[in-house]
Amino acid sequence: MRALALFSGGLDSTLAMKLIVNQGIEVIAINVNTGFGGTQDRLVHMQNMCDQVGAELEILDLREKYLDEVLFEPKYGYGKNFNPCIDCHGFMFRHSSALLKKYDASFVISGEVLGQRPMSQNKDALNKVKKLSEIDELIVRPMSAKLLPISKPEREAWVDREKLLDISGRGRGRQLELAKEIGLEDFELPAGGCLLTKIQFSNRLKDFVKHDGLEVDDINTLKFGRQLRLPDGAKLIIGRNQEDNDKLEKTHSKKYLKGKIVDAVGPCVLLDKNASEQDKLLAANSIITYGKTEANKEYEIDFGELKIKGQRLASTDEIQQYIIT
Numbered sequence: 445m446r447a448l449a450l451f452s453g454g455l456d457s458t459l460a461m462k463l464i465v466n467q468g469i470e471v472i473a474i475n476v477n478t479g480f481g482g483t484q485d486r487l488v489h490m491q492n493m494c495d496q497v498g499a500e501l502e503i504l505d506l507r508e509k510y511l512d513e514v515l516f517e518p519k520y521g522y523g524k525n526f527n528p529c530i531d532c533h534g535f536m537f538r539h540s541s542a543l544l545k546k547y548d549a550s551f552v553i554s555g556e557v558l559g560q561r562p563m564s565q566n567k568d569a570l571n572k573v574k575k576l577s578e579i580d581e582l583i584v585r586p587m588s589a590k591l592l593p594i595s596k597p598e599r600e601a602w603v604d605r606e607k608l609l610d611i612s613g614r615g616r617g618r619q620l621e622l623a624k625e626i627g628l629e630d631f632e633l634p635a636g637g638c639l640l641t642k643i644q645f646s647n648r649l650k651d652f653v654k655h656d657g658l659e660v661d662d663i664n665t666l667k668f669g670r671q672l673r674l675p676d677g678a679k680l681i682i683g684r685n686q687e688d689n690d691k692l693e694k695t696h697s698k699k700y701l702k703g704k705i706v707d708a709v710g711p712c713v714l715l716d717k718n719a720s721e722q723d724k725l726l727a728a729n730s731i732i733t734y735g736k737t738e739a740n741k742e743y744e745i746d747f748g749e750l751k752i753k754g755q756r757l758a759s760t761d762e763i764q765q766y767i768i769t
Contacts, residue, residue, distance in 0.1 A: 445602055446470040447584075448543060449499065450536050450554040452481065453490040455619055455631045456587055457555030462497040462626055463586040464553055467604055471499040472547055476536045478514075479507040479663040480639045489632070496628055506539055507660045516653075520572055525646035527638060529564035534576020541579040551582040551597040558588035558612040567592075587611045587619075639667065644769065651768050655679070661697050665714060668692055672730065672766040678719035680727045680766075682734055683711035703731070703747035710735025715747060728754030730763045 447464055451457045451473035461471045473494050487503075494501040514535050518528030533556070541552055556565055563569065570592070574580035581596040589598065589608035598605040611618050616633070623631060639645040648666045651673055652658060668691040669681040681700075683689035689712040692702070700714035711734050715727050728745045737743055737756050745752045757763065 446472065446547060446549040447597075448540055448547060448549045448552045449473045450533075450540060450552065451475050451490070451494070451499075451501070452555070452637065453486055453493060453632065454555065454637065455616075455623060455628075455633065456557055456560075458493045458497055458628065458631060459619060459622055459626075460553055460555040460586040461494075461499045462628075463608060464584075464603065465498045467607060469603070471497075471553075472549065473499045473501045474540045474543065475501065475503050476540065477503055477505045477507060478510040478532070479660060480510075481637055489630070492630060493628075497626075504539065504543075506535075507663070509539070510535065511658060511660065515658075519576070520569075523563055523641065525641055525643055526649050527640040527646075529561070529638075529641075530569050530572050531576065532638075533564070533573040537573065537577030537579065537583060541577065541582065544579075544582075550602060551584055551595070552577075552579060553584045553586055555587055556585050558585075558591050560612075560614055584608075648768050652679070656699065662699065664691075664695055665697055665700065668695075669711075669714075670734075671768045672763065673768055674719070674723040674726055674766055676720040676723045678716035678723035678727070679714075680716070680719075680723075680730065681714040682731060683713065688712070701747040701750055703745050703750075703752075705732060705735045705737070706744040706746050708732075708735050708737045708743055710737070713745075724750075724752050725754060726766075728752040729757050730766075733757045733760060733763065 449461045449471050465471050514531050518531035520530040523529050584595050584597050586608045590610035597603045669683050669688045672680040683692050692712040703713050713731050732743045732754050733756050739756050
């Protein structure tokens with residue numbers, strides 16, 4: 445017997461897999477990459493969690509489909525920010541279930557806990573997810589199974605329902621006890637990993653969608669740096685620290701020019717290729733202001749195909765009004 449698991453890399457989904465593995469069922473962990481959750485930076489962590497509980501890890505890249513099918517027209521709407529959680533969970537179940545035949549698996553599990561998230565994991569929301577999944581009878585939620593209607597895998601005795609749990613609510617005590625009991629190490633404490641639940645990222649996304657058409661390659665440009673929308677509409681992204689600079693240096697986008705100050709230490713930046721002359725000058729002055737530069741001295745910003753000269757502004761106060769918060 446084999447099962448597929450929706451796997452975020454977090455504690456709940458890791459424990460859910462362990463409960464099923466302990467019943468002698470092989471588990472393949474499917475991490476769905478929507479672009480807004482786990483990234484390649486977390487791949488080592490996710491592999492470590494799978495290794496500890498005896499599951500095989502597979503990454504399912506659904507970024508393009510997520511933009512097309514979920515993000516902008518969710519059937520059940522958004523949460524507090526730009527997060528279509530119910531539709532997102534249904535989307536993940538639906539596309540993961542399409543792999544049942546490929547992996548010769550019989551059902552799908554998840555680490556969802558009843559009542560853990562009041563809006564997206566109450567009984568009504570979980571039922572909506574089941575409808576969207578198109579495999580409602582084949583979904584098992586091991587962490588809260590005893591509090592939910594019996595599923596086909598439980599009814600057919602593929603899974604022993606008595607060995608599943610009855611956890612509910614937002615507390616993590618039982619999960620932490622179980623993690624200690626099985627010797628799980630280096631796990632992540634829940635912190636709402638999806639970027640769409642974060643107000644700052646949601647504001648950046650809303651601003652971007654308003655001015656530009658969102659494509660998969662644009663998602664990473666919203667994750668890092670100080671983000672500004674300049675007076676004529678151009679987007680400017682300025683690295684705030686070395687981590688930002690490293691991320692922006694590795695970012696490739698057909699919509700931006702990548703630049704740095706030529707003769708001073710300063711941030712890595714991305715500037716809209718279609719910026720007006722006024723926005724280009726303000727961008728240059730802003731970049732210089734955030735660099736290790738001197739007042740009343742002219743510096744050049746090298747954007748490869750474009751060179752812009754400017755000077756340090758009197759203070760960052762002149763820039764603050766353009767920052768997307």
